[in-house]
Amino acid sequence: MTVILWQGQATGSPFASFIPLIAIFLIFYFLLILPNQRRQKKLQQMLANLKNGDKVITSGGIRGTIVSLKDDFIHLRVPPEQVKLEVLRSAVASLENPVEEQK
Known part of the structure; x- marks a missing residue:
């Protein structure tokens, strides 16, 4: 048995x-x-830069319009029943862009 050691x-x-x-x-x-x-x-x-009247989409997929803003929370009005929801500001994923809806 021969063992060869490789030394670089x-x-x-x-x-x-x-x-x-x-x-x-x-x-x-x-x-x-x-x-x-x-x-x-x-x-x-x-x-x-969120403001009243902006249409937003939350991270949970809820689409609504901002009706009031607080430090960490926003109030959304959600159609068709015009339900008012309070969600964390950080839960907003994006602004709803009306130009994309027309395409």
Whole structure:
């Protein structure tokens, strides 16, 4: 039985072995982290600019019109019965865009 030990010789600097790891991190940053940060910033800006009369869609899929705003809560009027709901401001997923409905 013969056992052969493989001994590799260290060539180059130790920094060279980290280059692929750094490249992978940069790819993940630009493809995943940066777009998510932009999306979060846009959502926070939209939530800060809500006003009475805006038509919104909540994260639960409820569509309604804002009738009043508080610090953390908003009141929505939901058709057809004109029910008034109180939901968290953070539950608003998007503004309802009338241009998209016509398409």
